Amino acid sequence: MDESLNAWFTREILVHESALMRYLLRSWFRREEIHDLRQEIYIRVYEAAAKARPAMPKSFMFTTARHLMTDRLRRSRVVSIEAVGDLDALNVLIDEISPERRLSARQELRHLSDAFDHLPDRCREVVWLRRVEELSQKQVAARMGISEKTVEKQIAKGMRLIAEHFYGGGNTHAGRRHASANAEHGDGHGQQQPD
């Protein structure tokens, strides 16, 4: 794998995930598709950057997002007004909706501790012992009296939740709540419970 591409991707693209998520949540009301949209955007950006790194990564990512959403709109045969979000948001200047968020080290740590605090109890304990006390997975298992397999699972879960909160800015929760409220009287996709 191309290490420099990976480093570039982490440095220039992933750091803007929370802005991207805000943009997607605002522009796309089918919340259950957002995870997928995000992946698709990352794939496109990554593959384009493998050929040539865009000069302005952030705008490039937002442009990609916009293209992808308009593509999807065009391809779906029935466009219900409820299914699509704030269409105007697609045309909003990128910097307006995503003020630069280069966080200071302290802000980042706060952000991270916040992500950590949002973990469920057991997961939080596993992550603490593994990450802060630097116990091995085996030692964590012994300490907590659970199996190594469980520790591994909790770590996998912790990773996903921390990524969601740290990169996604934790605003997906608010977004989901909003979304399910919308969905219930909208296109009938009311499967997500308000949390």
Next chain:
Amino acid sequence: MASSSQIELLASAWLARRDGSGWSIHDQLQLDTWLLESTAHRVAYLRLDAAWRQSDRLKALGAGVPAGTVPERAAWGLTPSPELRDAPIDDGAHGRTGARARHAAPHRPASSHLTPKASGKPRRKLLSYGLGGCAALVLAFLAVGWRHYSAVDQASYRTAIGDLQDISLPDGSVITLSSDSRILVTLSRNERHIDLQQGEAFFKVAKDSSRPFVVSAGDRRAIAVGTRYDVRRDAGHLRVIVTQGIVRLESDNGAGGRRQPTALLPAGSIALASDAGVVVSSGPVQQAEELLSWRSGFIAFHDTPLSTAVAEFNRYNQRRIVIGDPSIGAMRVGGHFRWSNVDSFVRLLELGFPVRAERDKDAIVLKRR
């Protein structure tokens, strides 16, 4: 195709497994294969990996917290509420204790089951030091024992110009050593190591995931678990051809302390590694196989500059072909030839090209006609 959430689950499972003990080169190869399968896998993996590495900085929160205690939520002296996250921070007044007192009350229920742990902790800490010490001792012991135990089978092989040699290793792997080549084979308990000191060799590797098969040449290594590949060492570069499975090509730090990126080579890959980096071309396996037809006594050219074709012949023959006129080196040749039959190759050149050969006992000099 799997949904993005499923991919994310898989990516996190890989990372968590890698984070645990018992991660082997075999696991790494499997992970590498998974990552090669699609960009979706790669971006999901990258994202979680980056987040997990970030979480390493949580260590900063552990300062002053006794071992074995998991602090309550929001006990950090950092503004915890999501609503305030974007508000400017005042760096002044956040003493740890003050903040803790302020935030502890509303959050207490969430962390209640952790509280009993805290009381037993000084002893626990002592115990963990003790255990740590024991572990260190055992490790030291193992390290000493290891040197004895991993004592090894070592053998070196070399071929003269024009000779090929098949070498069967005790693990079932077979090495075909090409003309004018030299290897040093070292079999230990945890690795099968081949040092390619000169020339070229083809490796048919018997599968053994606990003992990776490592072919090193200078500062580069081509690693596999069970696969077929060829490694050739030339003056300026190293060539690796894979005809089955996956091979991992990695290097030590270069002269400038710069580590060259690791390349993963699936079957059909032809990789050329030089100081400038690694160039990989992937095509059908047959194409890669053709470059390895030396094993059955042939060499094949397709639109190959005569200078290159001649260099190939010279790998296998004492009697050398010399290009006596630079202008003919660029002519293109093609076809399959027996590498042992220099004379017929030269005769064909004389028939088809404006070339004249001056034959000598040790050399054949090609001139423009």
